[in-house]
Amino acid sequence: MALIQTVEPNEAEGHVKEIYEFMQKNAGVIPAPLQLASASPWMLDMVWQSIQYYSQHPNLGFGLLSSIRYLVAQQYDYAFCTDFNKNMLKMQGLSDDDIEKMEKDPLHAPLEDKDRAMVAFVMKSIKTPDAVDQEDLDGLHDLGWTDNNIMDAIAHGTNMIGSSILMKTFKMDQAC
DSSP: OOSSOOGGGGGOOOOHHHHHHHHHHHHOOOOHHHHHHHTTTHHHHHHHHHHHHHOOOOSHHHHHHHHHEEEEEHHHOOOOHHHHHHHHHTTTOHHHHHHHHHHHOOGSSSSSSHHHHHHHHHHHHHHHHGGGGHHHHHHHHHHOHHHHHHHHHHHHHHHHHHHHHHHHHHHHOOOO
16 A cells, blocks of 8 residues: 555546546556556646656657566666566567567667667666766767767656656556
8 A cells, every 4th residue: 555645546636637547548558657656646747747748758668668677676676667667578570588688788689789879878877876977978979879869768767766766656566
């Protein structure tokens, strides 16, 4: 049981109900972090806008974003999102072996070279932000990534950290 009052799916009305129905229809589940955000209308709108933005991102694809979410969630022992995103990766055709290799080294992610480099950069940024230097950015630029893409990818990863803390604080971080 959560330590904070959230809107249960069967009690949702109005805007919250629309969001929940959309997620249930398109993702097959109402993600726990989204339900947690329902405790604050402003926070729910922010999370919803983020979901919409990244789901339609012109350059950061589903496989790349799922890989980022999975690896960051795993790094922060974020049970719900580790399981949820592992399932997303498996739905994309990744095997347990593929996922294990990616966990050990993001450069072994079964993605295109460009996306693999971005995943590795995000994880370097998450684990050792002070170690990031101009050479890292130049390498991404050489692969065709823009500063906008880089910022969006890093923000996607760092948002997982905040979500992890919120889920753990309010006792909603349970495996799915």
